[in-house]
Amino acid sequence: MAGINTVDTSGMALRIRDLRKQHRLSLDEVARRAGCSKTHVWELEQGRAVNPTLSTALSIATALGVSLDYLVGITAGKPKVPAHLAVAIGAVMDVAEAAYERGKAESQT
Secondary structure: OOOOOOOOHHHHHHHHHHHHHHOOOOHHHHHHHHOOOHHHHHHHHHOOOOOOOHHHHHHHHHHHOOOHHHHHOOOOOOOOOOHHHHHHHHHHHHHHHHHHHHHHHHHOO
16 A cells, blocks of 8 residues: 555556456547546556656546545555446446537537
């Protein structure tokens, strides 16, 4: 478990990869949901990106349906959102985003 001033990047890398696979998400999908590049997600999964920004870590945690403290290894235990629910939430978010974009496009015509 990491201390309050450190991030367990090797543990975080494993959690990112395991959660992504549990949710059956591609690197591209996690990157899209988190608002970062596919390469950066891959580097985080491999433990090659050290000291990610708070914003990046929070975005990745949100994209994977877990709390930030779980992702960085401060809190041990299960993710706060079961994998099957996180997948469903992601699907709903995708539909809502598509509807929003369609509405924007229609209002501009």
